[in-house]
Amino acid sequence: MRGFTLPAWNRDDYQSPQADTYLRQIAATGARWVTFTPTWYQDKLTDSAMHTTEETASDDSLRHIISLAHSAGLKVMLKPHVDLVKGQDRAEIRPDDPDAWFTAYDQVITHYAQLAAANGVEQFSVGTELAGLSGDLDHWRQVIADVRSHFRGTLTYAANYDEYRRIPFWQELDLIGIDAYWPLGEKATTDVGRLREAWQPIAAQLADFSARQQRKILFTEAGYVSQRGAITEPYSWTVSKRNGDAEQAAAYEALLAAFDGKPWWAGVCWWMWDDWPDAGETPKKLAYTPHGKPAEQVVRHWWASH
Template identity: 75%
Template sequence: MKAMKRAAAALTAVAALFVAGCSSSGDEEGPGPTPSGDRSGRPDDGKASGMRGMTLPSWNTEDYRSPQAGTYLRQIAATGARWVTFTPTWYQDRITDSAMRVTEETASDDSLRAIVRQAHDLGLKTMVKPHVDIRKGGDRAEIRPKDPDAWFAAYERFITHYAQLSAEAGVEQFSVGTELAGTSEDGERWGKVIAAVRARYKGPLTYAANYDEYKKIPFWKDLDVIGIDAYWPLADKATTDAAALREAWQPVVKELAAFSERQHRKVLFTEAGYVSQRGSTTAPYSWTVSKRDGDAEQAAAYEALLAVFEGKSWWAGVCWWMWDDWPGSGETAKRLAYTPHGKPAEKVLRKWWGKG
């Protein structure tokens, strides 16, 4: 998501601003690296297709090594998912700061390694998608450092740390960034960051752009797949009409197909999701659309997305945001949160992914 859970209220205020686990038409899956693997380094050599999966974020140091971790992974696999995405997060206090740092909310390296091993033991492939978030108000898309040189130097240290860890752990796909719209038009500096990542990690690379950011990215040519966090509003008011939602997707489908063709890369939905609240299709990026249950609307939105994009040759899949929260960390009640677990939306997933 474009902000951490503790910033849920801020999401509503910034709404106008506005792979991974994923699903596509076939059963083929892109090749992933081994700790000693190698490839030519050309972006087109890394493919990311046929992915079906779920994001399992962390909010505390040991979430990924907690007793609940294995349970969540087994539940995710039981939906028919083949991939799971992990989101270690560093923080900066303000959007103008020149560096990010580890806090008590950052997953420890050992916990990240442990959950990657658990996922592999269950037959799941993995993606690591590191996040940067803001501690004192603001959204990561608004980061505009006062000293860009210092910020990019710090960011390169941050992202290559996880690139190296991912290479050593055998992670199958890696994201070089997530929703950093305030910096992502700087192609020269991002090109340097991507080159540093490629020097350490030999598998497929993406970047998770906001749905209103992806057209402005100048460095897709340096990556293997176009990543988009697909939180397009689909309705003006609450609806459970899957047919109407499918129709609302049509202009986006046309736009993305043309963009994929121009960039010579597939499009991966690095995130997509809907809270189970009435009106979730009007603002999919918000944790706090309403206080009214919206299970049927969430399920209709899942159905519409999969029905519209499944089978598109240029579509690399969808990484759903998100599975259950860790005990004690949820700020949004499960019945209203993004998780599809135990809701009609999980039945939709199982139907499309062959576990229904």
């Protein structure tokens, strides 16, 4: 998988005039996939249900952008998220009533599985970084079975990098999905060699895990902000206020060099391509997007020329 995520932060982002432009820019990097992230929200970590807000992509907008993506020659992964209205970490969701939560979640996720099937989506994620709930094998087996009853494409789950070993249901899915935000050092660096070395023990562990599970591993997310020190906390939007374009590019280079060609690795979907006008809380020059930065040229070198 050679992909980018194009998240939505508003109801109509995916129907905006920029949508087609972004998708064609993504395709021009050599990418062959794009991921979309309709997001539902909880008010509290202990709530037993989730709801839409004005930040939830509408179904019509999803159908629109899936069609645009296919027209641009891109395959699609649909990866629904659950977030918190006040911005807490979704990994901390621990509902007071797990049965009720999973009943509500099953309805949400099967709705998107039906939408995905009806619109020719190629790949689907049954969940993202729900570490407080992902150990519940029986509930997840039911969720996955219900998704499979509607969607015949490839299924994964996007586990955080510190969560994937504790997932009990990989055998129910087609791919192991990991959001690959491993810290690669304690200090900022643009040394690709050092960053590649930092990946080596992680890659060895992943190779072993893949062999034991008999599933390939997809990096459902990976990315770095354009900030000095990004490699120390890849999961953070706010590492520093100093520009780190060179560090971002080095991190992209190191990841692709460390994993490209490994038979157990199914590829990467970078977080993220670009932000919609007026949507980004982080200025573009400091944000995760590689667009118009040296990291975009790294991607083009690896993907457009291979």
